[in-house]
Amino acid sequence: MPHHPNTPPAIARLISGMRAFRTTYYEQRPEPLRRLVTAGQSPEVLVIACSDSRVDPAIITNAEPGDLFVVRNVANLVPPYVADGTARGTSSAIEFAVRDLGVRHIIVLGHSRCGGIQALIDHTGGKALGRDFIAPWVSMVAHTAAQVPRGPEFSADPERRARQIGQHAILASLKNLHEFPWIEERVKAGTLDLRGWWFDLEHGELWAATVDEKDFAKVAL
Numbered sequence: 497m498p499h500h501p502n503t504p505p506a507i508a509r510l511i512s513g514m515r516a517f518r519t520t521y522y523e524q525r526p527e528p529l530r531r532l533v534t535a536g537q538s539p540e541v542l543v544i545a546c547s548d549s550r551v552d553p554a555i556i557t558n559a560e561p562g563d564l565f566v567v568r569n570v571a572n573l574v575p576p577y578v579a580d581g582t583a584r585g586t587s588s589a590i591e592f593a594v595r596d597l598g599v600r601h602i603i604v605l606g607h608s609r610c611g612g613i614q615a616l617i618d619h620t621g622g623k624a625l626g627r628d629f630i631a632p633w634v635s636m637v638a639h640t641a642a643q644v645p646r647g648p649e650f651s652a653d654p655e656r657r658a659r660q661i662g663q664h665a666i667l668a669s670l671k672n673l674h675e676f677p678w679i680e681e682r683v684k685a686g687t688l689d690l691r692g693w694w695f696d697l698e699h700g701e702l703w704a705a706t707v708d709e710k711d712f713a714k715v716a717l
């Protein structure tokens with residue numbers, strides 16, 4: 497069926513992309529996807545990523561269907577462990593990945609030029625965001641902005657402060673993951689590991705949290 501003549505270009509691009517995907521994964525090499533359909537998914541990796549359109553974890557890691565279980569939210573935050581019966585999207589995705597799918601690795605994936613981190617900086621700097629949900633969401637890691645106080649060293653390069661706060665926020669999310677009892681249990685048993693990754697959008701570089709989860713080091717690509 498041809499596109500409706502009024503199909504907007506952005507939507508038409510997605511439909512033709514879907515056609516290309518179907519050609520590759522259903523016609524040219526259908527086996528892997530057929531296996532995923534009949535046997536079910538068993539991804540080894542959970543990625544907690546930002547909703548930002550430029551940092552799709554499957555695209556930047558060249559992953560295949562079935563490789564990554566992904567939860568995305570503003571600024572790739574893991575909320576504190578609170579099991580009080582409230583509906584919690586990120587925590588329920590984490591629970592499904594860990595307790596039902598049995599992932600072996602969790603990656604918290606942050607990035608430079610993050611609008612969520614900028615909102616955190618603006619909000620903690622006293623600027624009114626004028627948004628309904630963003631300020632309380634990013635406030636979850638407000639302490640990370642306090643850990644990197646404004647100073648003369650950042651005046652010429654405010655992105656440097658945003659980068660440090662973004663990386664601190666990843667470490668704060670790792671800390672929160674450790675508080676989930678069924679995560680820490682598996683980490684202690686050696687069946688699950690936690691990683692913090694930070695993607696440098698300008699240069700296509702990857703930085704990873706050090707094993708003590710206190711700092712970041714560049715990964716050789």
Ligand SMILES: [Zn+2]
Nearest residue numbers: 546548610611
């Ligand atoms: Zn972001």
